[in-house]
Amino acid sequence: MTRMTMREAISKALWEEMERDERVFIQGEEVGVWGGTYAVTKGFYDHFGEKRVRDTPIAEAAIVGSAIGAAMTGLRPVAELMTINFAFVAMDHIVNEAAKLHYMFGGQFTLPLVIRAVSGGGRQLGATHSQSPDVIFAHFPGLKVVSPGTPADAKGLLKSAIRSEDPVLFIENATLYQMKGEVPDDEDYLEPLGKSKVQREGDDVTIVAYSKMVPAALKAADMLAEDGINAEVVDLRSLRPLDMDPVIASFKRTNRAVIVEEGWRSYGVGAEVSARIYELAFDYVDAPVKRVAQAEVPLPYNAELEQLALPQTEDIYHAAKEVLNG
Amino acid sequence: MEKKESLDLYKEMVIIRRLEERAAELYQLGKIGGFLHLYIGQEAISAGISSVRQPQDRLITAYRDHGWAISAGIDPKAVMAELLGKVDGCSKGRGGSMHMADTELNFWGGHAIVGAHIPLAAGLALGDVYQGNDDAVTICMFGDGSTNIGFFHEGLNLSKVWNLPVLWVCENNQYGMGTTVDRASAVSEIRQKAEGYGMANERIEGMDVMAVRQEVARVLEKIRKEGGPYLLEIMTYRYRGHSMGDPERYRDKAEVKKWEEEDPIGIYRKYLIENKIATAKGLDELDDEALQIVDEAEKFAEASPNPDKSTLFENIYVEPTPVEYRGYALEHESEEQ
Numbered sequence: 001m002t003r004m005t006m007r008e009a010i011s012k013a014l015w016e017e018m019e020r021d022e023r024v025f026i027q028g029e030e031v032g033v034w035g036g037t038y039a040v041t042k043g044f045y046d047h048f049g050e051k052r053v054r055d056t057p058i059a060e061a062a063i064v065g066s067a068i069g070a071a072m073t074g075l076r077p078v079a080e081l082m083t084i085n086f087a088f089v090a091m092d093h094i095v096n097e098a099a100k101l102h103y104m105f106g107g108q109f110t111l112p113l114v115i116r117a118v119s120g121g122g123r124q125l126g127a128t129h130s131q132s133p134d135v136i137f138a139h140f141p142g143l144k145v146v147s148p149g150t151p152a153d154a155k156g157l158l159k160s161a162i163r164s165e166d167p168v169l170f171i172e173n174a175t176l177y178q179m180k181g182e183v184p185d186d187e188d189y190l191e192p193l194g195k196s197k198v199q200r201e202g203d204d205v206t207i208v209a210y211s212k213m214v215p216a217a218l219k220a221a222d223m224l225a226e227d228g229i230n231a232e233v234v235d236l237r238s239l240r241p242l243d244m245d246p247v248i249a250s251f252k253r254t255n256r257a258v259i260v261e262e263g264w265r266s267y268g269v270g271a272e273v274s275a276r277i278y279e280l281a282f283d284y285v286d287a288p289v290k291r292v293a294q295a296e297v298p299l300p301y302n303a304e305l306e307q308l309a310l311p312q313t314e315d316i317y318h319a320a321k322e323v324l325n326g
Numbered sequence: 327m328e329k330k331e332s333l334d335l336y337k338e339m340v341i342i343r344r345l346e347e348r349a350a351e352l353y354q355l356g357k358i359g360g361f362l363h364l365y366i367g368q369e370a371i372s373a374g375i376s377s378v379r380q381p382q383d384r385l386i387t388a389y390r391d392h393g394w395a396i397s398a399g400i401d402p403k404a405v406m407a408e409l410l411g412k413v414d415g416c417s418k419g420r421g422g423s424m425h426m427a428d429t430e431l432n433f434w435g436g437h438a439i440v441g442a443h444i445p446l447a448a449g450l451a452l453g454d455v456y457q458g459n460d461d462a463v464t465i466c467m468f469g470d471g472s473t474n475i476g477f478f479h480e481g482l483n484l485s486k487v488w489n490l491p492v493l494w495v496c497e498n499n500q501y502g503m504g505t506t507v508d509r510a511s512a513v514s515e516i517r518q519k520a521e522g523y524g525m526a527n528e529r530i531e532g533m534d535v536m537a538v539r540q541e542v543a544r545v546l547e548k549i550r551k552e553g554g555p556y557l558l559e560i561m562t563y564r565y566r567g568h569s570m571g572d573p574e575r576y577r578d579k580a581e582v583k584k585w586e587e588e589d590p591i592g593i594y595r596k597y598l599i600e601n602k603i604a605t606a607k608g609l610d611e612l613d614d615e616a617l618q619i620v621d622e623a624e625k626f627a628e629a630s631p632n633p634d635k636s637t638l639f640e641n642i643y644v645e646p647t648p649v650e651y652r653g654y655a656l657e658h659e660s661e662e663q
């Protein structure tokens with residue numbers, strides 16, 4: 001184990017997989033000479049060279065589209081989108097090609113590609129640059145959508161994504177890059193795709209979260225503990241496939257749940273997870289499931305308004321108290 | 327040009343320069359957040375073009391927009407207040423650095439998705455043609471890097487097919503973030519891209535405001551007379567990083583220094599003195615006035631309040647529309663009331 005930031009964990013996963021497999025290469029805007037806008041690929045260009053660390057023009061459709069084509073020939077591209085907001089420029093390739101070609105041609109070829117993208121708000125980047133539209137991509141069968149909430153998971157999940165035969169959208173959160181944690185050194189340390197994980201055990205209330213909302217949920221759980229309440233925090237880690245087993249197992253013990261996401265509530269992760277709780281564990285429901293999410297407004301630049309719109313740790317704490325009193 | 331106009335043009339460029347230098351300081355102090363893309367080095371383009379833009383000519387640009395906002399006529403106070411996210415900002419504190427606009431001045435913004443505003447420009451021109459505003463030209467600004475995205479090619483093609491009066495202007499500052507034009511573009515001269523769409527085009531120098539002004543006036547008249555689009559590539563250089571916190575590993579200091587010797591403000595200053603339009607002393611006084619305007623803008627912005635929390639949901643829709651979810655904290659606040 002080594003203590004490192006999530007940025008280092010992601011960087012390490014990429015580095016190790018590139019060392020391990022010649023077919024793995026990176027392409028995207030500013031991934032090479034600049035060293036990655038978020039410094040994730042710092043040093044890669046000098047070490048791996050321009051063949052495997054490919055700076056692209058600002059052309060998201062071509063970045064994703066050509067990665068799909070290269071994957072069709074047996075390569076394992078990691079295409080980086082500077083932020084997930086620019087994925088909309090590449091939407092057709094993500095939705096109509098990456099998610100469908102394997103199925104549509106009867107499984108004749110595979111698309112072992114990873115698309116990395118930074119999601120999330122809270123940095124005063126304005127409405128077009130602050131979105132958390134993760135769930136939109138999870139709507140499409142054929143695409144896997146993964147988003148880690150701890151440095152260790154970031155490493156293990158990204159390595160699995162790169163080794164996966166399927167196209168994976170790997171969503172990072174810029175405000176988590178500095179988050180520190182213990183990360184296994186093992187070069188074959190893999191976390192399975194499509195498996196939720198209990199990040200904290202407790203019997204009183206189930207808090208379901210992923211990505212940036214995991215540390216927020218853990219903090220809220222600490223606050224609840226001071227009140228004598230033991231919250232269990234389940235980290236989805238993957239939005240598709242969605243693994244409900246640990247959620248349901250937890251809910252059957254606690255009978256109460258709060259679902260947290262950074263994005264908007266309508267048609268969101270909370271909607272999906274709570275519906276599944278009602279489908280799978282209706283008899284165990286002691287209180288209506290609560291959802292904590294972003295206010296339904298395009299995020300404003302002004303810091304005060306932006307924070308007002310974003311879900312906060314206190315909101316999770318209060319929601320948990322409410323489901324317990326309900 | 328009238329003497330006063332010549333001097334105003336000088337002052338405008340100095341205001342842009344000083345305001346952005348101040349913005350960089352305020353950014354370091356944490357008073358400005360998010361991204362801050364400085365225009366320093368490129369001022370001759372916004373000043374030159376705006377000095378010949380007619381009121382009916384619509385203007386649209388990308389996120390490097392402070393210079394454009396000021397040249398378009400937005401009060402530096404409203405620009406500074408927007409940078410600080412205050413309610414008196416030109417976008418009421420919602421937009422920030424990248425999203426300045428004042429449609430009364432026919433300035434249609436500051437757009438942060440690379441190239442996304444390019445098709446919009448075709449639509450602005452379509453709106454004018456459709457409504458019989460025969461005298462109007464839409465001026466669309468964009469960077470060299472944004473000519474590699476599909477939006478650009480779709481927008482240019484459409485403008486030619488529909489013969490729309492758009493002046494497409496590439497501000498070629500030679501980098502898209504850290505990527506040089508030759509590493510990102512198949513052709514080394516951006517203007518060549520217009521050839522593929524059968525569009526008239528030209529490359530000009532952008533550090534001399536008088537030259538920019540003259541060339542653009544000529545092209546605008548041509549579009550007004552003959553209709554149809556035209557692409558101008560204007561060579562320039564940004565002195566600062568792409569945004570704040572750019573490590574600038576992609577270029578060496580000597581290159582920046584070389585271009586700093588071509589400072590558009592210095593060039594124009596020399597022109598004004600050599601042609602006896604102004605004295606050094608007179609220009610120094612204008613420098614002081616510009617600085618004072620920036621001081622006042624800063625004071626104004628600092629004093630302006632944050633937008634009221636109750637206005638968070640304003641302007642999502644035009645028509646009265648329920649806000650379905652106000653977010654956890656706000657919903658509970660309203661329950662308490």
Ligand SMILES: Cc1ncc(C[n+]2csc(CCOP(=O)(O)OP(=O)(O)O)c2C)c(N)n1
Pocket residue numbers: 029058060082086089390438439440468469470471472473499501502503568
């Ligand atoms: C679709 C999209 N992709 C990527 C970005 C990130 N980005 C912002 S500015 C920029 C560089 C643009 O360069 P250029 O067009 O030359 O304009 P300049 O910054 O030089 O003024 C990039 C890659 C973005 N905003 N939108």
Ligand SMILES: [Mg+2]
Pocket residue numbers: 469470471497498499500501502503
């Ligand atoms: Mg540029």
